[in-house]
Amino acid sequence: MPLPLPEREVFLSQPHVAALSVGRSAPGRAPLSVPVWYWYEPGHDLWLMTGRDSVKAKAIAAAGCVTLLVERLEPTIRYVSVEGPVVSREPSTREEMKALAFRYLPAEKVEDYLRVAQHEQGPQITVRIRPEHWLSADLGTV
Structure with a gap:
C-alpha cells in the first residue's frame, strides 16, 4: 500500500543507507547504482556527498537527475523511492561532512572517519536533489 506524503517524508528522513541510481551516457551501460549516505528533512531538498572527481559525480553532472531508494525489512517491508533533478553541486564543507558522519x-x-575519508577520498562535493516523483509502499499493511 502506498504511503501518504507525510509518512514518506518521515521514512526518508531516517538514516537508512540509500541506493543511488543515475543514468550514464556511455552506450551499452546500465545506470550506475551505488549505496550512499544522505540527508533529508521533510519539505526540503535532500543531499549527499561524493568525491569531486568520482564516477558518481561525473554521472550525476551529466544526467542532471537521480533516483534514491531507501528500504527496510522489519518490522514490515517498507520502501520509499524519490526521483528528482540535481539543483546544486558545491564543494562540501567540513560541517556537512561531520553532520553526515554523525548521522551514520x-x-x-x-573524527577517525573524517580523517581517513579526507585523506583517501579527496575533495568532496555536496549534491542537492529536489524530490519530485515518489514511489512508496508498506507491504505490512497488505
Missing part, C-alpha cells in the same frame, strides 16, 4: 556512525568513530 557512533560518535566516537566520527
Whole structure:
C-alpha cells in the first residue's frame, strides 16, 4: 500500500543507507547504482556527498537527475523511492561532512572517519536533489 506524503517524508528522513541510481551516457551501460549516505528533512531538498572527481559525480553532472531508494525489512517491508533533478553541486564543507558522519556512525568513530575519508577520498562535493516523483509502499499493511 502506498504511503501518504507525510509518512514518506518521515521514512526518508531516517538514516537508512540509500541506493543511488543515475543514468550514464556511455552506450551499452546500465545506470550506475551505488549505496550512499544522505540527508533529508521533510519539505526540503535532500543531499549527499561524493568525491569531486568520482564516477558518481561525473554521472550525476551529466544526467542532471537521480533516483534514491531507501528500504527496510522489519518490522514490515517498507520502501520509499524519490526521483528528482540535481539543483546544486558545491564543494562540501567540513560541517556537512561531520553532520553526515554523525548521522551514520557512533560518535566516537566520527573524527577517525573524517580523517581517513579526507585523506583517501579527496575533495568532496555536496549534491542537492529536489524530490519530485515518489514511489512508496508498506507491504505490512497488505
